[in-house]
Amino acid sequence: MDILTEILEQEDVLVLEDTTDMRELVVYNDDVNTFEHVINTLVQVCRHTQEQAEQCTMLIHYKGKCxxxxxxxxxxxTMCTAIHDRGISADIL
Known part of the structure; x- marks a missing residue:
């Protein structure tokens, strides 16, 4: 095995390690919180733009989660805890 092949294989392993640790923060629909509250939470906690927060909130409402x-x-x-503190259901998957 030449040195270039070895370096490329090591880079592949590093990239795989970096990407496999990625998780999803999922917010769930409920019958308690208003659209405005969820939107404001996503803007404040997740640093979404207003448009991103509105789109996510619509998906949460119609699909049950996002x-x-x-x-x-x-x-x-920390984000998940802050969302919980605002009375919204969320999980890290």
Whole structure:
């Protein structure tokens, strides 16, 4: 095995390790929270634009859930807690 092949294989492994740790922050629909509350939460907690938050909120309402953010567990944990603190159901998958 030449050095170039070895380097490329190592890079493939590093890329695979980086991408396999990605998780989804999923928000679920309920009959309690208003559209406005969910939109404001997504803007404040997930740093969505107003348009992104509105689109996610519509998906949450009509599909029952929506992935609102991708990241590592560590990155999403604080956001998930903040969403829970606002009375909205969410999980990291």
């Amino acid at each position: 992935t609102v953010k991708l990241g590592t567990f560590t990155e999403l944990e």
